[in-house]
Amino acid sequence: MPALCKTNCGNKAKLKRPKTGDALCKECFFSAFETEIHFTITKGKLFQRGNTVAIAASGGKDSTVLAYVLKLLNEKHDYGLKLVLLSIDEGITGYRDDSLDTVKQNRDDYKMALKVLSYEELYGWTMDSIVKEIGKKNNCTFCGVFRRQALDRGAAQLGVDVLATGHNADDIAETVIMNVLRGDIARLQRCTDVATASEGAIPRVKPLKYAYEKEIVMYAYFKQLVYFSTECIYSPNAYRGYARAFLKDLEKIRPTAIIDIIHSGEVLRVKENVGTRERGVCERCGFVSSQKVCKACVLLEGLNKGLPKLGIGKSSKVNKMREMKMNPVVDF
Amino acid sequence: MMTSECMPVTLEFGGGAELLFNNLKEHELQLPNSRIWTVRELLIWMKDNLIAERPDLFFHGDSVRPGILVLVNETDWELMGELEYEIQRKDKIMFISTLHGG
Ligand SMILES: [Zn+2]
Ligand SMILES: [Zn+2]
Numbered sequence: 141m142p143a144l145c146k147t148n149c150g151n152k153a154k155l156k157r158p159k160t161g162d163a164l165c166k167e168c169f170f171s172a173f174e175t176e177i178h179f180t181i182t183k184g185k186l187f188q189r190g191n192t193v194a195i196a197a198s199g200g201k202d203s204t205v206l207a208y209v210l211k212l213l214n215e216k217h218d219y220g221l222k223l224v225l226l227s228i229d230e231g232i233t234g235y236r237d238d239s240l241d242t243v244k245q246n247r248d249d250y251k252m253a254l255k256v257l258s259y260e261e262l263y264g265w266t267m268d269s270i271v272k273e274i275g276k277k278n279n280c281t282f283c284g285v286f287r288r289q290a291l292d293r294g295a296a297q298l299g300v301d302v303l304a305t306g307h308n309a310d311d312i313a314e315t316v317i318m319n320v321l322r323g324d325i326a327r328l329q330r331c332t333d334v335a336t337a338s339e340g341a342i343p344r345v346k347p348l349k350y351a352y353e354k355e356i357v358m359y360a361y362f363k364q365l366v367y368f369s370t371e372c373i374y375s376p377n378a379y380r381g382y383a384r385a386f387l388k389d390l391e392k393i394r395p396t397a398i399i400d401i402i403h404s405g406e407v408l409r410v411k412e413n414v415g416t417r418e419r420g421v422c423e424r425c426g427f428v429s430s431q432k433v434c435k436a437c438v439l440l441e442g443l444n445k446g447l448p449k450l451g452i453g454k455s456s457k458v459n460k461m462r463e464m465k466m467n468p469v470v471d472f
Numbered sequence: 473m474m475t476s477e478c479m480p481v482t483l484e485f486g487g488g489a490e491l492l493f494n495n496l497k498e499h500e501l502q503l504p505n506s507r508i509w510t511v512r513e514l515l516i517w518m519k520d521n522l523i524a525e526r527p528d529l530f531f532h533g534d535s536v537r538p539g540i541l542v543l544v545n546e547t548d549w550e551l552m553g554e555l556e557y558e559i560q561r562k563d564k565i566m567f568i569s570t571l572h573g574g
Binding site: 143152153154155156163201310353354356357358361369384385388389391392 | 486487537541543547550551568569570571
Protein backbone atom coordinates (compact mmCIF):
# COMPACT_ATOMS: atom_id res chain seq x y z
CA MET A 141 0.00 0.00 0.00
CA PRO A 142 1.27 3.48 -0.78
CA ALA A 143 2.41 5.77 1.97
CA LEU A 144 0.53 8.75 3.30
CA CYS A 145 1.01 12.19 1.80
CA LYS A 146 4.20 13.81 2.97
CA THR A 147 2.44 16.96 4.13
CA ASN A 148 0.60 15.05 6.89
CA CYS A 149 -2.72 16.03 5.39
CA GLY A 150 -3.96 12.52 6.14
CA ASN A 151 -4.63 11.52 2.51
CA LYS A 152 -3.03 8.64 0.68
CA ALA A 153 -0.09 9.57 -1.51
CA LYS A 154 -0.85 9.31 -5.21
CA LEU A 155 2.42 10.15 -6.84
CA LYS A 156 6.10 10.54 -6.28
CA ARG A 157 7.30 13.92 -7.47
CA PRO A 158 10.28 13.53 -9.79
CA LYS A 159 11.84 16.78 -8.64
CA THR A 160 11.83 16.18 -4.90
CA GLY A 161 11.02 12.51 -4.47
CA ASP A 162 8.14 13.51 -2.18
CA ALA A 163 5.08 11.30 -2.03
CA LEU A 164 2.02 13.53 -2.32
CA CYS A 165 -1.74 13.16 -2.48
CA LYS A 166 -3.65 14.65 -5.42
CA GLU A 167 -4.65 17.86 -3.68
CA CYS A 168 -1.20 18.60 -2.27
CA PHE A 169 0.35 17.82 -5.66
CA PHE A 170 -2.02 20.22 -7.43
CA SER A 171 -1.18 22.89 -4.94
CA ALA A 172 2.61 22.33 -5.19
CA PHE A 173 2.50 22.26 -8.99
CA GLU A 174 0.41 25.42 -9.30
CA THR A 175 2.39 27.27 -6.65
CA GLU A 176 5.66 26.56 -8.43
CA ILE A 177 4.30 27.91 -11.70
CA HIS A 178 2.99 30.97 -9.88
CA PHE A 179 6.48 31.39 -8.44
CA THR A 180 8.10 31.08 -11.88
CA ILE A 181 5.72 33.74 -13.19
CA THR A 182 6.20 36.21 -10.36
CA LYS A 183 9.93 35.73 -9.89
CA GLY A 184 10.61 36.06 -13.62
CA LYS A 185 8.12 38.95 -13.93
CA LEU A 186 6.67 37.21 -16.96
CA PHE A 187 3.54 39.33 -17.15
CA GLN A 188 2.32 42.77 -16.20
CA ARG A 189 -1.15 43.68 -15.10
CA GLY A 190 -3.30 44.55 -18.09
CA ASN A 191 -1.26 42.40 -20.52
CA THR A 192 -2.96 40.44 -23.24
CA VAL A 193 -1.26 37.05 -23.37
CA ALA A 194 -1.43 34.63 -26.27
CA ILE A 195 -1.00 30.99 -25.30
CA ALA A 196 0.61 28.98 -28.10
CA ALA A 197 -1.87 26.10 -28.18
CA SER A 198 -1.19 22.87 -30.04
CA GLY A 199 -3.83 20.73 -28.36
CA GLY A 200 -1.04 18.66 -26.77
CA LYS A 201 -0.46 18.04 -23.08
CA ASP A 202 1.82 20.98 -22.37
CA SER A 203 -0.25 23.74 -23.90
CA THR A 204 -3.48 22.26 -22.55
CA VAL A 205 -2.09 22.27 -19.01
CA LEU A 206 -0.57 25.71 -19.59
CA ALA A 207 -3.93 27.19 -20.64
CA TYR A 208 -5.69 25.57 -17.69
CA VAL A 209 -3.14 26.67 -15.09
CA LEU A 210 -2.78 30.22 -16.46
CA LYS A 211 -6.51 30.69 -16.32
CA LEU A 212 -6.60 29.31 -12.79
CA LEU A 213 -3.70 31.44 -11.53
CA ASN A 214 -4.95 34.56 -13.29
CA GLU A 215 -8.20 34.24 -11.36
CA LYS A 216 -6.72 33.07 -8.09
CA HIS A 217 -3.95 35.68 -7.85
CA ASP A 218 -5.68 38.39 -9.86
CA TYR A 219 -2.88 38.88 -12.39
CA GLY A 220 -5.21 41.06 -14.44
CA LEU A 221 -4.38 39.30 -17.73
CA LYS A 222 -6.45 38.77 -20.81
CA LEU A 223 -5.72 35.28 -22.13
CA VAL A 224 -6.20 34.18 -25.73
CA LEU A 225 -5.29 30.99 -27.58
CA LEU A 226 -3.13 31.03 -30.70
CA SER A 227 -2.84 27.92 -32.85
CA ILE A 228 -0.86 27.25 -35.96
CA ASP A 229 -2.34 25.00 -38.59
CA GLU A 230 0.57 23.46 -40.46
CA GLY A 231 -1.78 21.75 -42.88
CA ILE A 232 -1.08 18.13 -41.98
CA THR A 233 -4.13 16.03 -42.69
CA GLY A 234 -5.02 13.59 -39.92
CA TYR A 235 -2.69 15.27 -37.46
CA ARG A 236 -3.25 18.94 -37.07
CA ASP A 237 -6.90 18.89 -38.02
CA ASP A 238 -7.56 16.47 -35.15
CA SER A 239 -5.49 18.37 -32.62
CA LEU A 240 -7.25 21.60 -33.58
CA ASP A 241 -10.47 20.02 -32.40
CA THR A 242 -8.82 19.68 -28.99
CA VAL A 243 -7.82 23.35 -29.04
CA LYS A 244 -11.39 24.28 -29.90
CA GLN A 245 -12.47 22.29 -26.87
CA ASN A 246 -10.00 24.32 -24.76
CA ARG A 247 -11.49 27.49 -26.23
CA ASP A 248 -14.99 26.47 -25.12
CA ASP A 249 -13.94 25.05 -21.74
CA TYR A 250 -11.78 27.99 -20.74
CA LYS A 251 -13.82 30.69 -22.50
CA MET A 252 -10.84 32.16 -24.30
CA ALA A 253 -10.75 33.59 -27.78
CA LEU A 254 -8.94 31.39 -30.33
CA LYS A 255 -7.01 32.44 -33.39
CA VAL A 256 -5.92 29.83 -35.89
CA LEU A 257 -3.33 30.83 -38.44
CA SER A 258 -2.42 28.46 -41.24
CA TYR A 259 0.78 27.96 -43.18
CA GLU A 260 -1.37 28.06 -46.24
CA GLU A 261 -2.59 31.62 -45.65
CA LEU A 262 0.85 32.81 -44.46
CA TYR A 263 3.10 31.07 -46.95
CA GLY A 264 0.84 29.67 -49.64
CA TRP A 265 2.00 26.15 -48.78
CA THR A 266 0.66 23.47 -46.44
CA MET A 267 3.05 20.91 -44.92
CA ASP A 268 1.21 18.29 -46.97
CA SER A 269 2.06 20.16 -50.17
CA ILE A 270 5.64 20.85 -49.02
CA VAL A 271 6.20 17.15 -48.35
CA LYS A 272 4.74 16.36 -51.74
CA GLU A 273 7.33 18.71 -53.25
CA ILE A 274 10.44 17.87 -51.23
CA GLY A 275 9.75 14.43 -49.73
CA LYS A 276 10.16 13.50 -46.09
CA LYS A 277 13.70 14.70 -45.76
CA ASN A 278 14.20 18.15 -44.25
CA ASN A 279 10.48 18.73 -43.90
CA CYS A 280 10.95 19.28 -40.14
CA THR A 281 13.29 22.18 -40.96
CA PHE A 282 10.56 23.88 -42.95
CA CYS A 283 7.96 23.15 -40.33
CA GLY A 284 10.08 24.42 -37.44
CA VAL A 285 11.18 27.64 -39.16
CA PHE A 286 7.67 28.37 -40.41
CA ARG A 287 6.05 27.65 -37.05
CA ARG A 288 8.37 29.92 -35.15
CA GLN A 289 7.61 32.82 -37.43
CA ALA A 290 3.92 31.97 -37.69
CA LEU A 291 3.60 32.34 -33.91
CA ASP A 292 5.23 35.79 -34.13
CA ARG A 293 2.94 36.81 -36.93
CA GLY A 294 -0.14 35.48 -35.16
CA ALA A 295 0.80 37.26 -31.94
CA ALA A 296 1.30 40.48 -33.92
CA GLN A 297 -2.07 40.11 -35.63
CA LEU A 298 -3.75 39.59 -32.28
CA GLY A 299 -1.94 42.60 -30.87
CA VAL A 300 -0.85 40.71 -27.76
CA ASP A 301 1.87 41.84 -25.35
CA VAL A 302 3.35 38.43 -24.57
CA LEU A 303 3.38 34.97 -26.10
CA ALA A 304 3.40 32.06 -23.61
CA THR A 305 4.63 28.67 -24.78
CA GLY A 306 4.31 25.26 -23.13
CA HIS A 307 8.01 24.35 -22.97
CA ASN A 308 8.59 22.23 -19.88
CA ALA A 309 11.73 21.36 -17.92
CA ASP A 310 12.35 18.17 -19.90
CA ASP A 311 12.04 20.03 -23.21
CA ILE A 312 14.48 22.69 -22.10
CA ALA A 313 17.04 20.18 -20.81
CA GLU A 314 16.78 18.32 -24.15
CA THR A 315 17.32 21.55 -26.01
CA VAL A 316 20.41 22.35 -23.94
CA ILE A 317 21.88 18.97 -24.83
CA MET A 318 20.99 19.31 -28.50
CA ASN A 319 22.52 22.77 -28.72
CA VAL A 320 25.71 21.52 -27.04
CA LEU A 321 25.91 18.61 -29.46
CA ARG A 322 25.40 20.92 -32.42
CA GLY A 323 27.67 23.63 -31.11
CA ASP A 324 24.89 26.14 -31.50
CA ILE A 325 26.17 28.76 -29.09
CA ALA A 326 23.61 31.46 -29.86
CA ARG A 327 20.72 29.14 -29.13
CA LEU A 328 22.47 27.57 -26.16
CA GLN A 329 22.51 31.00 -24.56
CA ARG A 330 18.86 31.70 -25.22
CA CYS A 331 17.24 28.36 -24.70
CA THR A 332 17.16 28.34 -20.90
CA ASP A 333 15.80 31.88 -20.62
CA VAL A 334 12.40 31.94 -18.98
CA ALA A 335 11.62 35.06 -21.01
CA THR A 336 13.13 36.12 -24.31
CA ALA A 337 12.72 39.56 -25.70
CA SER A 338 14.31 40.50 -28.98
CA GLU A 339 13.79 43.72 -30.78
CA GLY A 340 10.89 43.71 -33.16
CA ALA A 341 9.46 40.48 -31.80
CA ILE A 342 6.81 39.89 -29.19
CA PRO A 343 8.39 38.63 -25.94
CA ARG A 344 8.05 34.91 -25.31
CA VAL A 345 7.74 33.34 -21.89
CA LYS A 346 7.87 29.78 -20.56
CA PRO A 347 5.77 29.50 -17.40
CA LEU A 348 6.26 25.70 -17.31
CA LYS A 349 10.04 26.00 -17.41
CA TYR A 350 10.51 24.15 -14.13
CA ALA A 351 7.57 21.77 -14.51
CA TYR A 352 8.55 18.19 -15.26
CA GLU A 353 6.89 16.30 -18.03
CA LYS A 354 5.77 13.61 -15.60
CA GLU A 355 4.05 16.20 -13.44
CA ILE A 356 2.37 17.82 -16.42
CA VAL A 357 1.01 14.48 -17.60
CA MET A 358 -0.07 13.45 -14.08
CA TYR A 359 -1.70 16.82 -13.55
CA ALA A 360 -3.64 16.50 -16.80
CA TYR A 361 -4.62 12.94 -15.91
CA PHE A 362 -5.79 13.66 -12.37
CA LYS A 363 -7.62 16.81 -13.50
CA GLN A 364 -9.07 14.88 -16.46
CA LEU A 365 -7.92 17.50 -18.95
CA VAL A 366 -8.38 16.27 -22.48
CA TYR A 367 -5.40 16.61 -24.77
CA PHE A 368 -4.31 15.28 -28.09
CA SER A 369 -1.40 12.91 -28.31
CA THR A 370 -0.02 11.45 -31.44
CA GLU A 371 3.12 11.70 -33.41
CA CYS A 372 3.40 13.95 -36.38
CA ILE A 373 2.82 11.72 -39.39
CA TYR A 374 5.92 13.15 -41.02
CA SER A 375 9.20 11.93 -39.58
CA PRO A 376 9.29 12.35 -35.82
CA ASN A 377 12.21 14.43 -34.62
CA ALA A 378 14.84 11.73 -34.38
CA TYR A 379 17.58 13.89 -32.95
CA ARG A 380 15.40 15.14 -30.13
CA GLY A 381 14.30 11.56 -29.57
CA TYR A 382 17.88 10.52 -28.80
CA ALA A 383 18.42 13.49 -26.49
CA ARG A 384 15.20 12.61 -24.72
CA ALA A 385 16.05 8.93 -24.27
CA PHE A 386 19.50 9.89 -22.99
CA LEU A 387 17.97 12.29 -20.44
CA LYS A 388 15.43 9.78 -19.23
CA ASP A 389 18.17 7.24 -18.70
CA LEU A 390 20.24 9.80 -16.79
CA GLU A 391 17.24 10.68 -14.68
CA LYS A 392 16.86 7.06 -13.61
CA ILE A 393 20.31 7.17 -12.08
CA ARG A 394 20.25 10.76 -10.94
CA PRO A 395 16.78 12.21 -10.41
CA THR A 396 17.99 15.81 -10.42
CA ALA A 397 19.58 15.45 -13.89
CA ILE A 398 17.00 17.62 -15.64
CA ILE A 399 17.22 20.55 -13.26
CA ASP A 400 21.02 20.16 -13.20
CA ILE A 401 21.23 20.47 -16.98
CA ILE A 402 18.92 23.48 -17.04
CA HIS A 403 21.06 25.02 -14.34
CA SER A 404 24.21 24.36 -16.39
CA GLY A 405 22.57 26.09 -19.33
CA GLU A 406 21.65 29.06 -17.18
CA VAL A 407 25.09 29.59 -15.72
CA LEU A 408 26.96 29.12 -18.97
CA ARG A 409 28.49 32.44 -19.89
CA VAL A 410 29.73 32.81 -23.38
CA LYS A 411 32.46 35.31 -24.14
CA GLU A 412 31.03 38.39 -25.70
CA ASN A 413 30.40 38.21 -29.43
CA VAL A 414 30.99 34.48 -29.62
CA GLY A 415 28.48 33.06 -32.00
CA THR A 416 25.91 35.72 -31.29
CA ARG A 417 24.86 37.65 -34.30
CA GLU A 418 23.16 40.98 -34.35
CA ARG A 419 19.45 40.49 -34.59
CA GLY A 420 17.62 42.74 -36.97
CA VAL A 421 14.63 42.38 -39.19
CA CYS A 422 14.21 40.58 -42.48
CA GLU A 423 14.21 42.95 -45.43
CA ARG A 424 11.47 40.94 -47.13
CA CYS A 425 8.91 40.13 -44.46
CA GLY A 426 9.91 42.49 -41.66
CA PHE A 427 10.04 39.86 -38.94
CA VAL A 428 12.99 39.18 -36.65
CA SER A 429 16.04 37.76 -38.34
CA SER A 430 19.75 37.49 -37.74
CA GLN A 431 20.35 37.66 -41.49
CA LYS A 432 19.33 40.19 -44.11
CA VAL A 433 16.71 37.78 -45.35
CA CYS A 434 15.17 35.48 -42.76
CA LYS A 435 15.26 31.71 -42.90
CA ALA A 436 11.51 31.48 -43.55
CA CYS A 437 11.83 33.74 -46.60
CA VAL A 438 14.82 31.82 -47.97
CA LEU A 439 13.00 28.49 -47.57
CA LEU A 440 9.91 29.94 -49.15
CA GLU A 441 11.87 31.29 -52.10
CA GLY A 442 13.33 27.83 -52.61
CA LEU A 443 9.89 26.24 -52.59
CA ASN A 444 8.45 28.78 -54.98
CA LYS A 445 11.38 28.49 -57.39
CA GLY A 446 11.38 24.73 -57.26
CA LEU A 447 14.75 24.75 -55.46
CA PRO A 448 13.75 23.39 -52.07
CA LYS A 449 17.36 22.80 -50.99
CA LEU A 450 17.84 26.55 -50.77
CA GLY A 451 18.52 27.55 -47.19
CA ILE A 452 19.02 24.03 -45.92
CA GLY A 453 22.30 22.85 -44.45
CA LYS A 454 25.69 23.69 -45.87
CA SER A 455 26.24 27.45 -45.89
CA SER A 456 24.95 28.11 -42.41
CA LYS A 457 26.91 25.16 -41.08
CA VAL A 458 30.07 26.39 -42.70
CA ASN A 459 29.56 29.83 -41.21
CA LYS A 460 28.99 28.31 -37.82
CA MET A 461 32.16 26.25 -38.02
CA ARG A 462 34.09 29.32 -39.06
CA GLU A 463 32.85 31.27 -36.06
CA MET A 464 33.68 28.44 -33.72
CA LYS A 465 37.22 28.17 -35.00
CA MET A 466 37.86 31.80 -34.36
CA ASN A 467 36.32 31.77 -30.92
CA PRO A 468 36.72 28.28 -29.56
CA VAL A 469 36.21 28.96 -25.86
CA VAL A 470 33.06 28.63 -23.83
CA ASP A 471 33.53 29.76 -20.25
CA PHE A 472 31.46 28.80 -17.27
CA MET B 473 -12.26 -21.82 -0.47
CA MET B 474 -13.19 -21.03 -4.03
CA THR B 475 -10.45 -20.26 -6.47
CA SER B 476 -11.52 -19.13 -9.86
CA GLU B 477 -9.56 -20.02 -12.94
CA CYS B 478 -8.75 -16.50 -13.94
CA MET B 479 -7.95 -13.13 -12.50
CA PRO B 480 -9.67 -10.14 -14.14
CA VAL B 481 -7.42 -7.14 -14.69
CA THR B 482 -8.00 -3.94 -16.64
CA LEU B 483 -5.23 -2.30 -18.61
CA GLU B 484 -5.61 1.26 -19.79
CA PHE B 485 -3.46 3.19 -22.22
CA GLY B 486 -3.21 6.92 -22.72
CA GLY B 487 -1.06 9.81 -23.89
CA GLY B 488 -0.41 8.04 -27.19
CA ALA B 489 0.61 4.65 -25.74
CA GLU B 490 -2.69 3.27 -27.04
CA LEU B 491 -1.39 3.74 -30.57
CA LEU B 492 0.94 0.80 -29.97
CA PHE B 493 -1.90 -1.41 -28.73
CA ASN B 494 -4.26 -1.42 -31.68
CA ASN B 495 -5.40 2.07 -30.76
CA LEU B 496 -7.49 0.61 -27.93
CA LYS B 497 -7.50 2.59 -24.71
CA GLU B 498 -8.87 -0.20 -22.58
CA HIS B 499 -8.10 -3.92 -22.50
CA GLU B 500 -9.92 -6.34 -20.19
CA LEU B 501 -7.68 -9.29 -19.35
CA GLN B 502 -8.23 -12.63 -17.67
CA LEU B 503 -4.86 -13.73 -16.34
CA PRO B 504 -4.47 -17.40 -15.44
CA ASN B 505 -4.71 -17.75 -11.69
CA SER B 506 -2.13 -20.50 -11.47
CA ARG B 507 0.57 -18.20 -10.19
CA ILE B 508 1.30 -14.82 -8.69
CA TRP B 509 1.51 -12.01 -11.22
CA THR B 510 3.79 -9.11 -10.63
CA VAL B 511 3.94 -6.11 -12.95
CA ARG B 512 7.22 -7.56 -14.21
CA GLU B 513 5.45 -10.70 -15.38
CA LEU B 514 2.56 -8.72 -16.76
CA LEU B 515 4.97 -6.74 -18.92
CA ILE B 516 6.50 -9.94 -20.30
CA TRP B 517 3.03 -11.20 -21.09
CA MET B 518 2.12 -7.91 -22.78
CA LYS B 519 5.26 -8.04 -24.86
CA ASP B 520 4.41 -11.55 -26.06
CA ASN B 521 0.67 -11.20 -26.43
CA LEU B 522 -0.65 -7.70 -26.52
CA ILE B 523 1.53 -5.11 -28.20
CA ALA B 524 0.63 -4.57 -31.84
CA GLU B 525 3.60 -2.60 -33.10
CA ARG B 526 7.01 -1.12 -32.35
CA PRO B 527 7.64 -2.78 -28.95
CA ASP B 528 10.85 -0.74 -28.57
CA LEU B 529 8.69 2.37 -28.12
CA PHE B 530 7.08 0.82 -25.05
CA PHE B 531 9.42 -1.72 -23.45
CA HIS B 532 12.96 -1.23 -22.27
CA GLY B 533 14.86 -4.16 -20.77
CA ASP B 534 12.47 -5.88 -18.38
CA SER B 535 10.56 -2.67 -17.73
CA VAL B 536 8.77 0.07 -19.64
CA ARG B 537 10.69 2.65 -21.54
CA PRO B 538 11.58 5.69 -19.47
CA GLY B 539 8.92 8.28 -20.19
CA ILE B 540 6.04 5.80 -19.94
CA LEU B 541 4.19 6.46 -16.67
CA VAL B 542 2.54 3.56 -14.88
CA LEU B 543 -0.34 3.89 -12.43
CA VAL B 544 -1.74 1.05 -10.36
CA ASN B 545 -5.30 1.84 -9.32
CA GLU B 546 -4.73 5.54 -9.96
CA THR B 547 -1.51 5.61 -7.96
CA ASP B 548 2.00 6.18 -9.31
CA TRP B 549 3.67 2.76 -9.46
CA GLU B 550 6.79 4.32 -7.98
CA LEU B 551 4.87 4.26 -4.69
CA MET B 552 3.66 0.69 -5.23
CA GLY B 553 6.87 -1.25 -5.72
CA GLU B 554 7.12 -0.80 -9.49
CA LEU B 555 7.99 -4.14 -11.15
CA GLU B 556 7.59 -6.08 -7.90
CA TYR B 557 3.98 -5.06 -7.26
CA GLU B 558 1.73 -8.12 -6.97
CA ILE B 559 -1.31 -7.70 -9.11
CA GLN B 560 -4.68 -8.25 -7.39
CA ARG B 561 -8.07 -9.19 -8.82
CA LYS B 562 -9.74 -6.28 -10.59
CA ASP B 563 -6.70 -4.06 -10.47
CA LYS B 564 -6.60 -1.26 -13.00
CA ILE B 565 -3.17 -0.66 -14.47
CA MET B 566 -2.71 2.43 -16.57
CA PHE B 567 0.15 3.24 -18.93
CA ILE B 568 0.52 6.85 -20.03
CA SER B 569 3.10 7.93 -22.57
CA THR B 570 4.77 11.27 -21.98
CA LEU B 571 6.75 10.88 -25.18
CA HIS B 572 4.20 12.32 -27.54
CA GLY B 573 4.29 15.93 -28.59
CA GLY B 574 3.05 18.78 -26.47
ZN1 LIG C 1 -1.74 15.79 0.88
ZN1 LIG D 1 11.56 37.12 -43.94
